[in-house]
Amino acid sequence: MTTEYVDAGTATNQGEFSGMTGSAPPVTRDIAAERLRDARSEPQNWMTYYGAYDGQRFSRLDQITPDNAHRLAPAWIFQSGSAGTHAGESTYAFEAAPIVVDGVMFLAGWDGWVWALDATNGHQLWRYKHEVPTDLSLCCGNVNRGVAVAHGKVYVVTLNAHVVALDAATGACVWDTAYGDVRAGESATVAPLVVKDMVIVGSSGGEFGVRGHLDAFDLETGERRWRTYMVPRPGEPGSETWPDGEEWARGGGNCWITGTYDPELDLVYWGTGNPSPDFDGEVREGDNLHTDSVVAVEPDTGAIRWHYQYTPHDLWDYDSNMENILFESDGRRLLGHFDKNGYFFVLDRTDGTLVSVTPFVDRITWGEISPDGTVTPKVYPADEGEPVHFWPGPGGGKEWTHAAYSPDTGLFYVPVQDVGATITRRRQDFKESVPYWSASVAVDTEDMAGYLMAFDTSGREVWRWHNEVPMCASVLATAGGVVFTGRPTGEVGAWDARTGELLWEFQTGSGIHSSPTTYSVDGRQYVAVPSGWGSWADGFLPGLIGGSHGDAVVVFALPEDR
Amino acid sequence: MTTRLQDVSQAVDELGLDRKNRAAIGRLTASGSVGYATEDADGWMRARVRIVPDQMIWEPSILVLPHGGDAELDVVNDDAGTHAALFPSNGDRQFLPLPSYSRGTARINLDGPGLYWFSSAIGNDQGSGLRGVILVLGDVPDHARLDRPDQPRP
Numbered sequence: 001m002t003t004e005y006v007d008a009g010t011a012t013n014q015g016e017f018s019g020m021t022g023s024a025p026p027v028t029r030d031i032a033a034e035r036l037r038d039a040r041s042e043p044q045n046w047m048t049y050y051g052a053y054d055g056q057r058f059s060r061l062d063q064i065t066p067d068n069a070h071r072l073a074p075a076w077i078f079q080s081g082s083a084g085t086h087a088g089e090s091t092y093a094f095e096a097a098p099i100v101v102d103g104v105m106f107l108a109g110w111d112g113w114v115w116a117l118d119a120t121n122g123h124q125l126w127r128y129k130h131e132v133p134t135d136l137s138l139c140c141g142n143v144n145r146g147v148a149v150a151h152g153k154v155y156v157v158t159l160n161a162h163v164v165a166l167d168a169a170t171g172a173c174v175w176d177t178a179y180g181d182v183r184a185g186e187s188a189t190v191a192p193l194v195v196k197d198m199v200i201v202g203s204s205g206g207e208f209g210v211r212g213h214l215d216a217f218d219l220e221t222g223e224r225r226w227r228t229y230m231v232p233r234p235g236e237p238g239s240e241t242w243p244d245g246e247e248w249a250r251g252g253g254n255c256w257i258t259g260t261y262d263p264e265l266d267l268v269y270w271g272t273g274n275p276s277p278d279f280d281g282e283v284r285e286g287d288n289l290h291t292d293s294v295v296a297v298e299p300d301t302g303a304i305r306w307h308y309q310y311t312p313h314d315l316w317d318y319d320s321n322m323e324n325i326l327f328e329s330d331g332r333r334l335l336g337h338f339d340k341n342g343y344f345f346v347l348d349r350t351d352g353t354l355v356s357v358t359p360f361v362d363r364i365t366w367g368e369i370s371p372d373g374t375v376t377p378k379v380y381p382a383d384e385g386e387p388v389h390f391w392p393g394p395g396g397g398k399e400w401t402h403a404a405y406s407p408d409t410g411l412f413y414v415p416v417q418d419v420g421a422t423i424t425r426r427r428q429d430f431k432e433s434v435p436y437w438s439a440s441v442a443v444d445t446e447d448m449a450g451y452l453m454a455f456d457t458s459g460r461e462v463w464r465w466h467n468e469v470p471m472c473a474s475v476l477a478t479a480g481g482v483v484f485t486g487r488p489t490g491e492v493g494a495w496d497a498r499t500g501e502l503l504w505e506f507q508t509g510s511g512i513h514s515s516p517t518t519y520s521v522d523g524r525q526y527v528a529v530p531s532g533w534g535s536w537a538d539g540f541l542p543g544l545i546g547g548s549h550g551d552a553v554v555v556f557a558l559p560e561d562r
Numbered sequence: 563m564t565t566r567l568q569d570v571s572q573a574v575d576e577l578g579l580d581r582k583n584r585a586a587i588g589r590l591t592a593s594g595s596v597g598y599a600t601e602d603a604d605g606w607m608r609a610r611v612r613i614v615p616d617q618m619i620w621e622p623s624i625l626v627l628p629h630g631g632d633a634e635l636d637v638v639n640d641d642a643g644t645h646a647a648l649f650p651s652n653g654d655r656q657f658l659p660l661p662s663y664s665r666g667t668a669r670i671n672l673d674g675p676g677l678y679w680f681s682s683a684i685g686n687d688q689g690s691g692l693r694g695v696i697l698v699l700g701d702v703p704d705h706a707r708l709d710r711p712d713q714p715r716p
Binding site: 209 | 654655674688703
């Protein structure tokens with residue numbers, strides 16, 4: 001007997017059953033190089049990952065002040081949920097910096113999700129899903145740090161190492177270019193940076209012995225303009241810092257956090273990650289350029305103009321991917337960087353000359369960096385099977401999450417982690433896609449602390465606010481004299497930028513390990529905070545590895561009758 | 563203490579984990595058959611996936627695509643129960659309600675090597691065994707690969 005089937009038709013986009021609108025106003029159509037260069041002149045918008053090319057994470061919005069911050073309340077919440085099987089089922093986290101242009105929020109989630117939302121009420125305008133294999137090699141969870149916008153498009157990378165351009169009005173894919181090898185252990189989590197007519201992205205995978213690189217693609221076509229490897233081949237500049245053999249080929253130095261850009265000097269400043277293997281330095285004698293460095297890159301060619309290595313021959317997993325904040329002082333063009341190794345570096349960003357280096361975390365035992373920049377290692381996993389304990393642990397005195405700088409106060413605001421770790425070297429043979437740490441790692445679950453700290457440009461501490469556990473969300477500074485950040489236990493807070501007084505808090509329900517941003521629509525200032533704990537908590541805060549997962553963007557504002 | 567090691571497919575069969583409501587209430591995920599998509603002259607890969615009566619399982623539960631690209635799936639529900647297929651696809655997941663004894667089509671795009679899941683997304687179909695895997699073979703394009711000598715793989 002032949003079965004007479006009911007005609008089920010053709011499968012459709014699941015989003016058609018989500019209540020979304022399906023389209024957004026074409027707000028990014030007129031965003032090009034000039035507008036991005038002057039992004040801070042549009043305080044109603046947060047147009048780039050850091051809000052502006054200088055990486056200051058500072059907004060000129062001033063509606064929320066120390067006097068009224070206690071009246072902040074949720075304006076709306078967007079939740080995506082975690083449905084079905086996906087990569088990193090226990091490590092997915094919400095790490096993005098929401099981008100907002102003229103009342104439309106563009107947001108990246110974990111597992112290849114991108115959403116356009118009405119920034120006044122959270123209504124979903126469109127969504128895009130890039131499928132991510134469940135079996136990717138991911139050191140640090142199923143995460144993405146955000147999108148870039150320009151030329152009527154939204155640019156995002158995917159965990160399987162593609163860079164994708166979406167139509168900003170519909171979410172439809174315009175082009176899709178693979179730029180990493182998932183079989184080799186590469187992935188991608190970085191928020192892209194648009195410079196001139198290019199989108200610049202880096203790769204992840206430093207825990208799997210890949211060779212880190214930075215790539216630029218044509219905004220319109222997705223054609224690759226250049227690729228620069230952070231670890232040189234034999235014979236290239238810097239290759240003398242690697243031993244003979246093939247360690248350079250799996251040397252790490254990945255570019256997994258967004259860089260900053262000085263349009264006048266026409267230099268992009270990008271931080272690089274740890275060398276591989278993380279903890280076994282004997283197999284890679286030498287300084288291991290350009291790992292744990294800032295590289296000043298010419299955007300037209302990808303050429304490295306200069307570099308400064310924050311931790312030569314790293315033995316502690318002290319990536320230097322974190323922001324290099326551009327600021328001016330006494331007429332000098334400077335760059336400020338709070339490194340995982342616990343030191344605050346100020347460089348002359350014209351040529352990479354060290355201006356000052358000062359410790360910013362209480363306990364630093366791995367080694368010492370003198371004021372002239374001389375690095376003296378003291379405690380490191382030198383002997384096979386011998387445990388060593390040091391501070392800061394591999395999560396760093398500050399993790400990837402970002403500091404902010406206010407030109408109004410002249411202060412840097414820094415999320416600080418004071419937590420150590422025990423490392424035992426265990427030599428490994430290298431195999432593609434297999435973790436290549438060469439150590440057993442146990443991060444402390446007791447005797448730790450966190451701080452939100454303010455430093456002046458010389459590295460002098462101005463104030464600190466103590467937390468029971470490390471602080472690991474990005475800080476946002478505003479012209480209202482209020483700084484915002486979140487806590488691993490779920491509270492988002494507002495602090496007086498000049499005194500460090502905690503003015504207001506709200507419990508979002510899940511730990512905050514993201515980059516809050518601010519914007520305004522029709523004269524009302526909003527603060528957007530992705531809340532969703534997970535990621536590599538085993539590496540920076542295992543004491544909270546059992547914390548509640550989450551999937552919300554919580555957006556705050558003062559009451560309408562303010 | 564000794565631990566007995568056994569071939570997976572043999573053990574799953576002996577334990578009754580490849581049948582519904584024997585050793586456990588449902589079936590061990592993806593313990594069904596393996597199927598291979600065909601590759602047609604128009605560039606599309608094609609395959610049939612069906613829900614087996616009273617078994618809460620996809621047949622095949624592991625669908626192999628020879629490479630990334632576009633695939634057209636003939637989706638059949640031979641079960642008396644109502645289900646709803648959810649397939650991975652770039653752009654958005656593809657959703658297909660499947661009343662009892664129904665048949666439809668899903669067109670999907672997957673762009674690279676790896677394991678992708680599909681399921682039925684109502685009730686506890688996923689936990690009961692209606693969860694499968696799409697295995698995409700192949701490598702990433704040459705232009706995306708690292709410039710380095712060939713390295714050992716596990």
